[in-house]
Amino acid sequence: MPAPPTDARSFTAPVSAVEPCGADGVLLSLRPRAPLPPLRAARFFMLRREDGLSPAIGRPFSLYRQTGGELQFLLKVTGRGTRALAAREPGRELRVIGPLGNGWPDLDGDGAPWVMLAGGIGSAPFFLAIEQALAGVGGTRPVAAEDVCLLYGASSEVFLYDLERFESLGVRVLAATDDGSRGFPGNVCELLEHEWEAGSLPREVRLLACGPDPMLRSVERLARERDLACWLSLEELMGCGVGICNGCPVPTRLEGPLGSWPNAKCCVEGPVFSTEEITLLAE
Ligand SMILES: Cc1cc2nc3c(=O)[nH]c(=O)nc-3n(C[C@H](O)[C@H](O)[C@H](O)COP(=O)(O)OP(=O)(O)OC[C@H]3O[C@@H](n4cnc5c(N)ncnc54)[C@H](O)[C@@H]3O)c2cc1C
Ligand code: FES
Known part of the structure; x- marks a missing residue:
């Protein structure tokens, strides 16, 4: 267990x-x-x-x-x-x-650039992530600043929490708002498509995402369509946080590494899952 x-x-x-x-x-x-x-x-x-x-x-x-x-x-x-x-x-x-919980995977500088997609308060797990990627924590090769990009979306500018502090980290930080009050007018997935179209981001990237469920579902769909490595940090309801109450099930993918059981426990097996392991798109 x-x-x-x-x-x-x-x-x-x-x-x-x-x-x-x-x-x-x-x-x-x-x-x-x-x-x-x-x-x-x-x-x-x-x-x-x-x-x-x-x-x-x-x-x-x-x-x-x-x-x-x-x-x-x-x-x-x-x-x-x-x-x-x-x-x-x-x-x-x-x-x-x-x-x-487990935390993000090793943010190494040995592969494709990292694109971090944050929705509203879903930005919380990204500040340390950027610091640690740039520092090469855990024996991994540091990621070059140009290989980290934070796409930070919210309904409106006032929900882009602590944006200036993220901008001070020295990586590319692009804002998106549904009402167009700051940055790109639209959501973070549309912003990502826009950056790809403009040639400002390589097509081959590794995705990390945290935000509301509809956003995470869109990110998962996009990652599957484009065959991109992708990890989601889930904000499931939690009762105990330590694996006792069964209050935080996440559907696993039958064909994935956790597929011998239909649900994973978000609190002790997550909150970060790769899209190989789980799916939010199941009916
Ligand atoms: C891994 C993880 C990381 C998170 N990180 C952040 C973060 O960094 N910042 C942040 O702002 N949020 C974060 N969240 C979300 C945060 O935990 C919720 O916003 C918070 O629990 C809201 O609590 P509340 O009591 O204010 O809200 P409420 O909406 O009152 O309650 C929270 C939830 O508990 C349920 N609940 C309430 N009362 C009961 C009851 N009597 N019995 C059963 N269920 C009940 C509700 O359905 C509700 O969804 C994270 C969540 C997870 C799982
Ligand atoms: S929150 Fe209780 S088992 Fe996960």
Whole structure:
């Protein structure tokens, strides 16, 4: 049975800062008493308040940044759990379970360029990913800055969270908005097609994507049509985050490496899956 990662722990950590970000987001920083080693991008933590204001079950959040002993999360405030977390005062504690999940594959500089597709708050697992790709983390050859491109889409400019910080990383960052308020008018898949048509991106690329389900389905479809390597970081509903509740099934591909079982558990086998392993296109 897939199990939670061996480095996962349950601990409390004080909030060191909560800063507004975009129209409905916050940057929430925690300072664990025992600093964590550098973590792979797209791993996640379950976070909750223990004072009765949070729902009983924690909520999962990707690690956004990790600096000087701090863990930073980029939260979109959507419901009771995120509202409670965003209102936690600096100095007060949160219950933290993690690090959980697998994270992106090795972002090596040995193959096709990496194109990262982010939809709204789906940008959260990409900041560390870009930093780690450029640094060559895990013994891999660093990726040249010109071989990393972030296509960052949202319904409107105010939901392009922390865009300037992404732009400061020194890779190509292209924005797309449904309402045309910033960058390309359209979604990230249309932007990718547009870049291909313009010859600004090679046809052979490796795709990483995180965002709302319809976007991920479009990315999967595009990857299959063009026979591109592609990994999706899924934001499934999660109850426990550690493989116990069966609340996070993801359909596997019968012909893929996980196909001996019809579902994978997003929390312990993901949240990152290659499109060889799973499909979001099944009826
Ligand atoms: C791996 C992963 C990484 C993520 N990373 C991020 C990130 O970096 N930033 C970010 O903003 N978001 C991220 N998300 C999404 C985030 O977890 C959700 O937005 C968050 O859980 C919303 O919580 P809420 O309580 O505010 O919203 P709500 O909508 O109130 O609740 C969250 C979900 O729990 C369900 N729920 C609520 N109450 C109950 C109940 N009583 N019983 C059963 N189910 C219930 C709801 O159906 C809802 O879908 C991530 C999700 C995953 C899986
Ligand atoms: S969230 Fe409980 S098994 Fe995945």
